[in-house]
Amino acid sequence: MKRRRFLKLSASACAALAALELKGTGMFRPAAASTGGSTDLPGSLGAKDIPSVCEMCFWRCPIVGKVKNGKLVKIEGNPKSPANDTRVCARGNSGIQLLYDPDRLKYPMKRTGKRGEGKWARISWDEALDEVAHNMKKVVDKHGPHALAYFDHGASAEFMRGVFKALGTENYTNEPAFFQCVGPAALAFIKSMGYITSGTRQYVDMKNAKAILLVASHIGENVHVSHVKEYMEGLDNGAKLVVVDPRFSAPAGKADIYLPIRPGTDTALLLAWMNFIIENGLYDKDFVKNHCTGFDDVKAAVKKCTIEWAAPICDLKAEDMKRAIITLADARPHVAIHPGRHATWYGKGDTSRHQALAILASLFGAVGVPGGLYFPTPVKKAHSECAECGGEPETPDKSIQEDYYPFASMFGSPTSKIIKASRTGDPYPVKLWGINGVNILQTIPNPYHTMEAINKLDFIFCEEILPTETAMWSDIVLPGATYLERFDAVYTYDLLTPYITVRQPMVKSMFETRSSYWIAGQLAKRLGMDCFQRKNIKEIVEEELQGAGLTLESLDKKGGLVPLKANPYRERKDLKFNTDSGKIALSVEDYADEDLDPVPKFIPTPAPPKGFARLIYGRVPVHTFSRTMNNSWLHNEWPENELWLNDEAASKMGLKDGDEVVLENQDGKKSLPIKLKVTPGIRPDVVYMAHGYGCRSKMLTKAFEKGASDQFVITRYENDPFMGASSHRTNFVRIIKGTKVMDIPDLCPLPPQLPRFQLKKGHTAKTGGGK
Amino acid sequence: MTSQLSSVFKLLADGFSYPGGENLSPEFFKAVKELARDCGLQTGTMDYGSQELQEEYTRLFINAPGGVAAPPYASVYVAGQGLLMQEGHAQAQEFYSRAGLQLADGQEPADFLPLELAFTAVLLERGDLVLLSEFLEKHLWRWFQVFERRVEASGPHPYYSLLVRLTLFYLNKLKEEVFDETT
Amino acid sequence: MSQLAMVIDLKRCVGCHACALACRAEWSIPVDYHRNWVYRMGPEKTPHGLSYTFYPGLCNHCDDPKCVSVCPVDPEERTFKDPKTGKKKTIAIHATFKHPFTGAVLIDKTRCIGCGSCVEACPYGARYLNEELDDPKADKCTFCVERLEAGEQPACVKTCITRARIFGDLSDKSSEVHKIVASGKAIRLTSKEVNIGPNVYYTGLKKDTHLLIKTYAPHERKWENVKAPTRRDIIMAAVRRLKSAV
Missing domain, CATH: 2.40.40.20 (Barwin-like endoglucanases)
Incomplete structure (x- = not known):
């Protein structure tokens, strides 16, 4: 054996080292028994299964995580789920690469350069939260509570929303999900049918339909697993598909009738179709008579809207338009008039277009029946008081939420008005933004205005998982845990295949990322509020599950999910809508009260200028x-x-x-x-x-x-x-x-x-x- | 002698941890300076402020425009296509478990550089040169070389430039000597 | 003889790419390569109307696999067991071979020398040489035989959100794959020049299968141009293997 000849340290180096208290070996401890998941078998075989809920998009499919040796190796659909069973989409399959993305936000950071420049220093959670709380207090003291605004998306963003609300700002929610997406559709259906037929989810029974109408819905390009699954089951069963879209989309490729409509003229088409079925008696007279109000108003409004009137406007052939509406009418009442989702197309006329879809479905009697629009199934769970914070904020004299648009306050403060207030101080100055789970610079029109607004703020912070554009522009960045690393609220699904399930961590959270509940609780504490102070969100989950007669343990034994009985349809005699009259409002008085059209009207949107x-x-x-x-x-x-x-x-x-x-x-x-x-x-x-x-x-x-x-x-x-x-x-x-x-x-x-x-x-x- | 070296690796582990508290103290810088002198590396006055080192650490190792210069995780360098928690991570875990150890706490991945340096210190303290030789040969020494080049190529602050060179010096020496010893 | 086979129904496929990602996740396929892919075609005019469709592809586990015939590794005898009957059979195989009982074309990774001949030979581009490994090996779809043995479905089939992938044994008359193939409605990606008995079939609207064949049916007999590896290549491969085993 050779003589050991390890390099020696100088005496002064030894002395310098000896003077230090080094952490070193304290970073390890004796190994405990393995946490499960055999690593001998190939691929995901032999892994430990942990049921949870996806968040690669907001559809939130039930999933199981396959974990080996503390590492997530694969994600599959939860076989217990009646909605998606073992299926997950491309994104669901790829959640692991979000979890293990080296670009992730790992620790709280403060900006050290200019806004948007990307110069940062890591700070402690205490420092980050103190800084945020201090700035919130300062802005409230100086400008009043309404100078705070909160942009949010996703269920876990609701906790921090509570903190803003408790501070008294009317701008506690400006969800781009409504103001940039589904808002007009949601409003139209709430006012006509009394429930949110299209919001986060769409209650349209494509599976049992004999015909399906998609007006610029791109199912297949837009993938929500149970939705796509039911659409395909419908087509498999022979449903006729009518697709209206300026572009030959993935569903257009499967359509029986494809109408390449001129953009901005969809309402003209829908009005002409209403006129056609009314004039030709192709509507459900019994349904309209007994379950709808305002039919005469609709009839009068569409009187001049013939197919021949609409054809040149829509740039479609009259015979194709007729063929399509006859195909849909022949299938009534089992005709799925898809309520649409992303509806913020042209500004003027967006709510009306979705109201027109609601009317068309009603004229076909395609509501509360298999193959039509249907009702959500209420799913019982307890509501944890601990998931709430303060009371209702007071409305200011000049209100962003109330004063611009009559129905905005159903959804929050319009994002464009928050941005305007931040840029110009009109109607009052907004000085601090909190942003949670939404990349506002890639979501809200005119990002140049958004950047200008940010530059005028006293303070901006965000809770995010990745360093998005919005994070780049923030003063303090709070790193959130991904959906694979945290508990969340209890999830219920109230569509055709209802269930109750829970999001739970598959692996421990990486770096110093934290759950939204913890972050909101820490912030609340610093602001002197006593909400969100449970030890952890698990306690809230248990509390909510109790209301459904479950515990986390009993749920786990059932594979993490309990399917429930659906109640989507109604006998005609039992039909009752949550509207003033208990019937579907084909003509909406609330609109008329606000000097808006009570029945849809075609308002042309300007066509492209020459050369564009x-x-x-x-x-x-x-x-x-x-x-x-x-x-x-x-x-x-x-x-x-x-x-x-x-x-x-x-x-x-x-x-x-x-x-x-x-x-x-x-x-x-x-x-x-x-x-x-x-x-x-x-x-x-x-x-x-x-x-x-x-x-x-x-x-x-x-x-x-x-x-x-x-x-x-x-x-x-x-x-x-x-x-x-x-x-x-x-x-x-x-x-x-x-x-x-x-x-x-x-x-x-x-x-x-x-x-x-x-x-x-x-x-x-x-x-x-x-x- | 191995216990002296163990202290060196503990120091390096702390040096590659986020600057704050102890590892920003004059005593800490003094020890780094003494070691640098032992290795024949030049140092300046080492009169660094916390802000400059924190910004630089964040840029080099946490989040930065264009991506961090050198993510301090083995996984990124070992057949992992730049991702976390891949083969390099599994290797680190495997070595810890063979030494009968696991991470004490914290949320850092097992292949975080300070942890691997601390693990080196543990093996030196125990005198487990057989495992150490394998750990260096198959794992830490392999990826650290790429890591070192990437730090150096990113125009680093002189302090981190010194730390990577110092670490490489000790790893090279250790590898040579332990490898000779055990083969 | 059994033959595992897949039918992909383009009427059901919405082109969501879940199959490709489930495969990547299951087998940790590096991003530069794939065993399973989705290519998109159109919108394009066809004699049967405008088509916008997809080519979800994978190894065809051909009846006459040219990748097997070009494999330069010396045959060795190996005994196989019929998963259904337990019957045994001993045959000589190259490093890549067609399983005598399931018809799956597989690779014996311990014997693959990473010469890349099979990769070049495949007219479908279904194989790749994993050069991320210290000792590169050919790799491709296995129909997830490891998962089948454990009673699981192939990863792509299990995740397919519209159940467009139908998997089974062609020799089993009660199987859905057999019924569809026997009905004559399914097509294969073959041409006058290249017809080596692929066992992945496609069904769909006429316009879509038309566009698929027009765009992706291979015409080049690539296996005829594969140069056998030189002695030097083979020796280098052996050295590489030894080195990485150390």
Whole structure:
């Protein structure tokens, strides 16, 4: 054996070391027994199963985590779930790559550079929370409670919402989920039918339908597992599919009848269809007579709206429109009129369009029956008082929530008005934003205004999982635990296959990430409130489960989920709606009371100016909004978006499939570069790209600047006059290739009823005088 | 002698932990400086403020525009495609478990650099040179070299540049000597 | 003889990519490679109308697998057991081989020398050489035989959100795959030039299967151009293997 000849330290080094108290060996302790999950078998075989709930999107499918040696190796659908059984979508399968993304926010951080610059220092939770609480108090003291605003998304964001509410701000919730997405549809159905037929979920029975109508719903590109499953079961059973969409979407590829409608004219089509079925007696007279009010108003309103009137407006053939409505009418009452989801298209007319869908379903008697719209099944659970905080805030003299739009307060404060108040101080200054689980810069129209508003704030903080654009702009960043590392509230599902289940951690939370409940509780404590002070959220979960006669332990023994009996349909004699009359309101008096149209009216939205096309957007099935673009597996599956351009238009412009272009909108704002997809599957007067790409946070290393962001060329919006949502399809773009600004040829002649958008001076089409 | 070296690795473990408290003390910097001198590495006055080191640590190892220069986790370097909790992590866990150990607490992944350096210190303290040799040869020494290059390539603050070079020096020495010893 | 097979119904497929990701998760496939993929086609005009459809692909476990015939590793005898009857059979196999009882085309990783011949030979691009490994090996879909043995479904089948993937034994007359294939409604990705008996079938609207065949049926007999590895390649592979075993 050789002599040991370890290097020696100098005496002074030894002395210096001896003077220190080093942590070193204290980082380890003797190993305990294994926590389960055999590692001998290949793949996920032999892993320990932990039931929970997905959060790769808000549909929240029941899942099981496969854990080996403390590491999550796979996620599958929970076989006990009657909604999705073993199925999870691409995103559900890829949750592991969110959990183990090295770009994750790991510790609380404070900004040390300029807002948006990305210079940070890690700080302790105490320092971070003290800082947030101190700033909240300071702003309230100086400007009053309404100077606080909270932007949120997702169930776990509700705890912190409670803290804002308890501080007394009327701006305790500005959910982009409503003001940028489902709001107008939700309002329309609540007012017509008395329940939220389309909100987080859509109560439409495609599984048992004989015909299905999708108006720009992209099932399959937009993946919510049980929803897609039921849609496919319906088609399998022979349901006829009618798809109305300016673009040949995935469901258009499966449609029996596809109507490539001119954007912005959907309500004209729906009114003409109502007229047609009323004139031809193709509606359910018994249902209308006994279960609806306001039929005569509707009949009068659509009197002049013939198919022939609508055909040139919608740029559709009259015979196709007739064929489609007859197909739907033949299936009544088992006809699924999909209520839609993302509804913030054109501002004016959005609520009306969804009201028109509600009326169409009602005329078919397709409500409360198999194959139609149906009722949620109430699922019993206890409500934990500990999940609440303060009382109702007082409404200020000049109110953001109440004064702009008559029905906004059903959803919160309109985001566009919060941003305006922050930029201009009108109607009062808003000085502090808290943001939870929503990337506002890739969600809300005109991100340039949003950035301007942020720069005027005294303070902005966010709770996030990844360093999004919004995190980049925050003063303090609080790192949240992912859905795979935390308990959450009890989840109930009230659609065709109801159940009760619980989200629980599969692995211990990484780094210093914390659950939203803990964060909200810590903040509340610092603000002198006594809410959210249970030891942990597990106690709340137990309390809520008690109301359903369950405990976490008993639930676990059942595989983490208990299916319940559904009650979606009603006998006609038992039909009762939660409206003033107990019937469906075809004409809505509440609207008339606010000087709004009680029955839908077609309000044309301006058509693209010459040389421009309307920008529309949608989703790819492997991504959720802008949230999943940095997920290594999902990024790999679909790294960047493409711009769909009509083949005829492209050929006239000399553009080819795969060409890289930049978009410039009516306000001169440019997109990041994007590749063309040249196809006959889109109208010449629109271009399309998937939403969520074109990330501008340099801290998201995979997603950064991949593809183009629709949001950064959506600068012009109109508000829905009913509830104040901001429109997204009111922007027009032309194409720049290299240095050449190109006009998009005008291949869809406009009828005189449709006005064109007027460009600002100096920004006209090239052919009309140049740039 | 191994217990002296054990202290060195404890020091390095603390050095690669987030700067705050003890590892920002003049005594700590003094020890680093003494070790650097032993290794023939140049040092300046080492009069560093907490803010500059915290910002730099955050940029190099936690979150930064363009991605952190050198994530301090083995998994990122060992056939893990830049991800956490992959093969490199499993290797670290395997070594700890063979030594009859597990992490005391905290939420850091097992392959976090300070933990691996602390583990090296434990093995030195125990004199378990057989396991140490394997741990270095198959794991820590392998990935640390790439890590060191990535830190150096990112234009680091002189303090972290010194720490990575110092660590590499001791790892190289240790590997040479322990490997010779055990083969 | 049994033959495991899959039918993918393009009428049901919505192109969601869950199959590709479940496979990646189950077998920890590095992102640069895949065993299972979804390619998108269209919207494009076909004689049967505008089509927008998908090519969910995987190894075809062919009747006449050219990847097996090009494998340069010397055959060795191995005894196989019929999972259904327990009957045994001994045959000589290369490093990649067709299982005599299930018809699955598999790779013996302990004998694969990583020469990449099979990867080049496959007209479907279903194989890859995993160069992330110190000792690169060929890899591809196994129809999840390991999972089948444990009573599980293939990962892609288990996750498919519309149940578009139908999996079973073609020789079993009661199986759904047999019924669909026997009905003559299913098509395969073959051409005049390349027809090696793929065991993944597709059904769907005429426009969609038309576009699928037009776009993805292989025409190049790639296996005919595979150069056998040189002696040097083989020796280098052996050295690599020894090194990584140390």
